[in-house]
Amino acid sequence: MDLHHLRCFVAAAEELHFGRAAQRLDMLPSALGRFVRLLEEDLGTRLMTRTTRSVALTDDGAVLLKEARALLTQADALAGKFRTRGRKRAAIIRVGAIDSAAAGLLPKLLHDFRQRRPDVTVQLVEDKTVRLLPRLLSGRLDLALVRPPERPDKRLEFAFLLHETAVVAVADRHPLASRKRVAIANLKNEPLIVPERRSRPHSHDLTMKLFAEAGLDARVAQIADEKQTIVNLVSTGLGVAIVPRWTSRMATRGVRFIRLAASDMNKLPLAAAWTRGTRDPVRDDILKMLKADLPRYAREA
Incomplete structure (x- = not known):
């Protein structure tokens, strides 16, 4: 069985x-x-x-x-x-993260953690939320930075961390590229590149929600799975995309990232997740440090 x-x-x-x-x-x-x-x-x-x-x-x-x-x-x-027994013998923590967290929050967090716990080896896995959560449940990860699901598994514990600010990615030759801020109304006639909903429901729904709230139809021109692919498609002039601000740290030539107007500045939730009811001194150390320094990390989100 x-x-x-x-x-x-x-x-x-x-x-x-x-x-x-x-x-x-x-x-x-x-x-x-x-x-x-x-x-x-x-x-x-x-x-x-x-x-x-x-x-x-x-x-x-x-x-x-x-x-x-x-x-x-x-x-x-x-x-x-x-x-837990194995972790006590070998100071290793296995951390998973979605791509924007891996580009933004995680490097700062691990830099600070390494200064406090140089004895710990950190193993990293970058993937989507839908693939990271099963890894937690199977014991292949100890901690993950994910988008909190609408219906969280009761075997997992989630701690909300911060909201990532959404920005608009446009080709650097796009007419909007010189602006410091844009409103959703400025994008009403723009072809959109959006993530596939099954793999990235928060990011997909954010774009749809922003357009619906503005009373506009979202003109979806292309659906792509990976954030880097979306940004690369933007660079070719195929369309524009609404992405987490930390995506701007991905090295992509020919793309400008523009802030949304305050009225449209919707944000994406980021949470830490781990297996409920488990004890792990190393994981608890990194969570304690993360929560203590969260205001500093959140200012750049």
């Missing part, structure tokens, strides 16, 4: 909705449904009844849900115990 299959079953059983359960686990509904079916085949019994409109537990499913919760809690506690 696979623990991952059990986690999928518990999420589906608690939500009684495969779409919401899949979103909670950052996976596709089809994959979640396949894992639940594999668990049913492994156990030789039907755990859920599914129709196009509803999901319900069978009697065996209700019994398994109670036992599975206890088993997963015990497994997570055991994994946390041995991760």
Whole structure:
């Protein structure tokens, strides 16, 4: 019996909705449904009844849900115990970060942390929130700087850090490039380059929200996955993009980053995330330092 299959079953059983359960686990509904079916085949019994409109537990499913919760809690506690033992022997912290945090907050944070804890080795992973959170749950990361999800997994703990200021990226030959500030109204006829919503929901929704609040339709010309790709497309003159200000630290020729007018200055949330209920002295040290110095970091966000 696979623990991952059990986690999928518990999420589906608690939500009684495969779409919401899949979103909670950052996976596709089809994959979640396949894992639940594999668990049913492994156990030789039907755990859920599914129709196009509803999901319900069978009697065996209700019994398994109670036992599975206890088993997963015990497994997570055991994994946390041995991760902590290993960390005490080797002072290593594995930190994940979304791209804008990796370009902006993280270098400052790690510079300060290295001065205070030169004995600690930091291993870095840069990726999207939807890929970093599963790494936390599986124990492959100890701490992550992410966009807080709309429906946070109860096995993770989140601490809001700051809001990243959004700016407009335009080609340096664009008519708006000489301005110090622009309003969304100035972009009403501009083709937009936006991130794919599934991988970057906060950034995607921010652009859509700003245009909706201005009473304008967003003219999406291109959807791209990576922030660096978006900025490179801007440099070719394909369109403009609304991005976190820290993106301006990415070395890209031919791009200007312009502040939004105060009335349009919407911001992007950044949070620290870690596995709930785990003890980790090194992680706690870096969190304590991060919270103490947060006002200084936030001034540049």
